Amino acid sequence: MAKSSADDAELRRACEAAIEGSKHKVSLSIRTVKTHGTWGKSAKLGRQMAKPRVLALCTKAKGQRTKAFLRVLKYSNGGVLEPAKLYKLKHLSKVEVAANDPSGCTFTLGFDNLRNQTVAPPQWTMRNIDDRNRLLLCILNICKDVLGRLPKVVGVDVVEMALWAKENKPAVSTQSNQQDGASVESAVTETELKVNVEKELVSQAEEEDMEALLGTYIMGVGEAEAFSERLKRELQALEAANVHAILESEPLIDEVLQGLESATNCLEDMDEWLGMFNVKLRHMREDIESIESRNNKLEMQSINNKTLIEELDKLLEQLSIPSGYSACLTGDSFDEALMMQNIEACEWLTTAMRGLEVPNIDPMYAKMRGVKEKRGELQIIKSTFVGKASEYMRCYFASFVDFMLNDKNYFSQRGQLKRPDHADLRFKCRTYARLLKHLKILDKNCLGPLRKAYCASLNLLLRKEAREFANELRSCTKTSKTQTVWFEAFTGSGQNVNSADTSTVSDAYAKILTIFIPLLVDESTFLAHFLCFEDPSVIDSKKAGSNNGDNDDDLGMLDIDEDDSKSSTRKNSVDFAALNESLQDLLDGMQVCI
Numbered sequence: 001m002a003k004s005s006a007d008d009a010e011l012r013r014a015c016e017a018a019i020e021g022s023k024h025k026v027s028l029s030i031r032t033v034k035t036h037g038t039w040g041k042s043a044k045l046g047r048q049m050a051k052p053r054v055l056a057l058c059t060k061a062k063g064q065r066t067k068a069f070l071r072v073l074k075y076s077n078g079g080v081l082e083p084a085k086l087y088k089l090k091h092l093s094k095v096e097v098a099a100n101d102p103s104g105c106t107f108t109l110g111f112d113n114l115r116n117q118t119v120a121p122p123q124w125t126m127r128n129i130d131d132r133n134r135l136l137l138c139i140l141n142i143c144k145d146v147l148g149r150l151p152k153v154v155g156v157d158v159v160e161m162a163l164w165a166k167e168n169k170p171a172v173s174t175q176s177n178q179q180d181g182a183s184v185e186s187a188v189t190e191t192e193l194k195v196n197v198e199k200e201l202v203s204q205a206e207e208e209d210m211e212a213l214l215g216t217y218i219m220g221v222g223e224a225e226a227f228s229e230r231l232k233r234e235l236q237a238l239e240a241a242n243v244h245a246i247l248e249s250e251p252l253i254d255e256v257l258q259g260l261e262s263a264t265n266c267l268e269d270m271d272e273w274l275g276m277f278n279v280k281l282r283h284m285r286e287d288i289e290s291i292e293s294r295n296n297k298l299e300m301q302s303i304n305n306k307t308l309i310e311e312l313d314k315l316l317e318q319l320s321i322p323s324g325y326s327a328c329l330t331g332d333s334f335d336e337a338l339m340m341q342n343i344e345a346c347e348w349l350t351t352a353m354r355g356l357e358v359p360n361i362d363p364m365y366a367k368m369r370g371v372k373e374k375r376g377e378l379q380i381i382k383s384t385f386v387g388k389a390s391e392y393m394r395c396y397f398a399s400f401v402d403f404m405l406n407d408k409n410y411f412s413q414r415g416q417l418k419r420p421d422h423a424d425l426r427f428k429c430r431t432y433a434r435l436l437k438h439l440k441i442l443d444k445n446c447l448g449p450l451r452k453a454y455c456a457s458l459n460l461l462l463r464k465e466a467r468e469f470a471n472e473l474r475s476c477t478k479t480s481k482t483q484t485v486w487f488e489a490f491t492g493s494g495q496n497v498n499s500a501d502t503s504t505v506s507d508a509y510a511k512i513l514t515i516f517i518p519l520l521v522d523e524s525t526f527l528a529h530f531l532c533f534e535d536p537s538v539i540d541s542k543k544a545g546s547n548n549g550d551n552d553d554d555l556g557m558l559d560i561d562e563d564d565s566k567s568s569t570r571k572n573s574v575d576f577a578a579l580n581e582s583l584q585d586l587l588d589g590m591q592v593c594i
Contacts, residue, residue: 006437008029011029011030011054012026012029013080013272014054014080014081015029015054015056015071015144017079017081017404018073018081018082018083018593019056019058019071019073019083022060023060024058024059024060024069024071025058025059025060025061026057026058027057027058027059027138027142027237028056028057028134028135028138029053029054029055029056030054030055030126030134030135031053031054031127032052032053032054032055032124032125032126032131032133032135032386033050033051033052033053033124033125033126034050034051034052034053034072034122034123034124034125035050035051035106035122035123035125036120036122036123045282050076050125052075053072053073053074053084053124053269054072054073054074054081055070055071055072055073055124056071056073057069057070057071057135057137057138057139057142058070059142059146066146067088067090067146068088068089068090068142068143068146068147069086069087069088069089070086070087070088070089070092070109070139071083071085071087072084072085072086072087078325087109088113089139089142089143089146089147091112091146092109092110092114092139092143092151093110093111093112093151093152094109094110094151094152094153094154095107095109095110095136095139095140095151095153095154096108096110096153096154096155096166097132097154097155097156098123099155100157101125103129104129104132104156105125105126105127105128105129105131105132106123106124106126107123107124107126107136107155107156108121108122108123108124108131109121109124110151114322119517129164130164130168133161133164133165133168136153136156136161137161138166139151140153146524152326159210160214162207163368166207183456184419198377202465207335224425251436254300281305286411315365316369318352318356319370319371319374320357321352321381322348324341324345325345325348325349326381327346328341328342328345329345329346329349329381329384329385330381330385331386332388332392333337334388334389334392334393334396334432336431339431339432339435342389342435343434343435343438344347345385346435346438346439346441346442347438349378350379350383350438350441350442351387353375353378353379356371356374356375356378357509376516382442382443383443384441386439386442386443387445387446389439390439390446390449390450391448393432393435393436393453394449394450394453396432397450397453397454397457397458398453398457400425400428400457401425401457401458401460402462403459403462404425405422405460405464418469419515420462420465420469420515420516420519422519422523423456425461426526429526429530430530433529433530434530436450436530436531440532447531447532448578450533451578451582451585452582452585454527454530454531455527455582455585455586456585458523458527458586459585459587459588459589459590461585462520462523462586462587462590463589463590466516466590469512469515469516470512472507473511473512474508516590520587520590524586524587526587527579527582527583528579532579533575
């Protein structure tokens with residue numbers, strides 16, 4: 001017999017080195033080739049897809065139990081064996097030799113614990129029949145010794161394997177490494193390795209009986225005719241025995257036919273029942289589909305209703321008027337203490353009216369009757385509030401100016417020349433500055449009467465201040481009896497005049513101009529800011545940009561003493577026509593008083 005790779009001591013040592021540390025003992029190692037087959041088709045045995053592998057049968061002692069494993073080792077790039085897969089022999093259920101391989105060297109190992117049963121197991125191809133038989137016999141012996149059972153063997157005759165094992169009893173060489181590195185070979189027979197196939201598979205008596213039986217049918221080539229005649233006689237005897245047995249079993253056949261007839265009747269009844277059940281199930285399936293369809297519609301309707309209710313709640317919340325704002329917008333109180341509430345109500349009213357416009361609300365909502373009615377209600381509230389606030393502000397300006405006109409402390413008196421001071425008036429006006437801005441946003445036309453009322457009242461105050469100041473300044477200034485002297489001094493005439501009188505008149509005139517010209521400029525600037533001649537959106541943006549610094553005006557009124565650079569940036573937003581008209585009303589008659 002040719003030397004097998006199972007007797008290769010170097011291969012055994014390489015396998016032991018590859019699985020070092022796993023406490024596995026190698027019983028047999030042999031070279032093979034791995035190929036892949038497909039379910040339902042014959043696997044191609046071409047070597048283009050073949051992969052060289054080494055199969056190693058290993059055992060591991062664990063207490064009194066012994067476990068058996070089949071290890072698959074592959075060659076790395078450097079030609080060194082390394083573990084590839086590990087199979088437990090307790091899961092081995094079938095050993096099948098491939099029928100499409102004429103050489104009989106290809107087989108598969110079926111394991112019942114493989115996760116992916118849709119993939120065909122790998123096929124293992126040995127170099128010759130001897131290697132195949134040696135590996136399969138070792139697997140069967142280990143399974144019987146360790147597991148107490150044998151897997152199913154398909155495609156190979158066990159008796160043939162037993163005869164092969166009897167004819168091939170080689171001495172298996174094993175090597176054991178000594179501590180000094182030397183190797184000692186010892187010949188061990190199959191009996192010592194517990195691979196005695198004759199004893200494990202068939203007994204001695206069974207083997208003798210099989211040999212006697214096989215010897216009965218062994219004939220030479222010259223006895224072919226006699227052997228053929230013998231087969232014919234045995235066939236005729238067998239046929240006669242079969243006919244006799246059939247004739248004797250007629251009652252049994254009748255009973256079988258009756259049973260088949262009754263079974264046929266039962267099957268026909270069952271077929272009718274199944275047909276009825278099928279009709280009922282079809283109707284039930286249709287009912288279930290109808291119920292599911294209605295359920296889906298109801299579920300969709302429920303979702304739509306929930307979304308609709310949420311949208312309507314948002315719309316109702318948008319349409320509702322808070323009680324506090326309603327009281328401020330419909331009330332008559334515009335006192336300074338309640339001014340912040342009135343301003344917040346104005347802001348809410350402006351936001352609510354803008355929210356009901358088409359760009360800010362869905363066009364479908366804008367066509368709803370409730371939205372139209374609420375828009376009309378807000379228009380009525382706006383008109384009422386604007387009318388009451390405008391009337392209050394006109395009366396407020398007139399009453400406060402009348403108070404200042406009746407109070408002599410605001411004007412120059414005999415022997416006391418007093419500079420006009422409008423700090424109290426401006427402080428009062430700043431309280432209502434944001435209210436005027438919101439009134440302009442709500443109704444641009446409402447500020448026209450307010451501007452005229454303010455300018456008329458303030459014109460009276462300025463004219464009286466100028467008259468009183470001029471009268472007191474005139475009484476304090478001593479001039480000569482010639483009344484045209486100071487006029488002639490400016491014309492450059494060559495007449496002789498008193499230089500002292502001319503200087504006195506010039507100082508008085510310069511003093512009145514120095515006091516009243518800046519006052520009129522300040523009042524004009526304050527008028528432009530206070531009565532909202534600028535675009536409110538521009539003012540709001542600039543005020544928002546200055547919130548990071550200190551802002552003394554917490555009511556929205558800009559400081560009239562701003563730098564010229566800031567005031568120049570607002571020129572494009574000022575309504576100059578209306579401003580000039582108001583300035584004419586404000587300064588009307590001042591040239592006569594001065």
